[in-house]
Amino acid sequence: MAELINIALAALTIGFGLFGFVAPRFTASALDFRTDGSTMGLSELRASAGGLFVAMGAVCIVTGASWAYGMLGVAYAGAAAGRAVSILFDKPPMPKALVWFLFEALPAAWLIGANF
Numbered sequence: 001m002a003e004l005i006n007i008a009l010a011a012l013t014i015g016f017g018l019f020g021f022v023a024p025r026f027t028a029s030a031l032d033f034r035t036d037g038s039t040m041g042l043s044e045l046r047a048s049a050g051g052l053f054v055a056m057g058a059v060c061i062v063t064g065a066s067w068a069y070g071m072l073g074v075a076y077a078g079a080a081a082g083r084a085v086s087i088l089f090d091k092p093p094m095p096k097a098l099v100w101f102l103f104e105a106l107p108a109a110w111l112i113g114a115n116f
Contacts, residue, residue, distance in 0.1 A: 002114050003064075005110060005114070006060065006069045006111065006114065006115070007060075007061060009069075009072070009107050009110065009111060010056075010057040010058075010060035010061045010069065010072065011057065011061070012057075012107075013053050013054075013056060013057035013060075013072065013107075014053065014054050014057035014058060014061075016049075016053055017049070017050050017051065017052065017053025017054035017055075017056075017057060018050070018054060019049075019050075020045045020046060020048075020049030020050030020051075020053065021046050021050030021051050021054055022050070024041075024042040024045035024046050024049075024050065025042065027045050027049055027050075028041065028042070028045055031049075032093070032096075033045070056071075056072050056075060057072070060072050066115045066116075067115070069111050069114070069115040070111060070112060070115035070116045072107075072111050073107065073108050073109075073110070073111025073112035073113075073115060073116075074108075074112065076104050076105070076107045076108035076111065077104075077105075077108035077112060079104040079108075080101055080104035080105040080108050083097065083100060083101040083104055083105075084101060087101065
């Protein structure tokens with residue numbers, strides 16, 4: 001059962017990453033990013049919200065290694081920590097920020113707890 005949850009979370013990570021990789025304008029809109037004035041924002045989305053997540057999820061699935069799934073959890077934990085700090089200091093729109101925090105914190109908790 002744990003292996004299936006790991007695979008599902010890695011596949012979800014790939015899915016989210018594909019949006020950033022293939023459809024950065026859609027991703028920018030979903031995340032309230034502005035991409036006017038420069039295409040560097042689109043480049044950043046394809047890289048950090050796209051290719052990075054596709055690669056991390058793919059390595060997990062291809063290797064099936066517990067350490068890979070654990071490191072995916074660490075990445076999600078880092079994102080959740082950044083989101084929590086942002087919620088405290090930046091006051092982003094709620095409940096949107098809270099939903100994204102949960103999308104980061106819950107996979108982090110599972111992947112770290114089940115694989116380390």
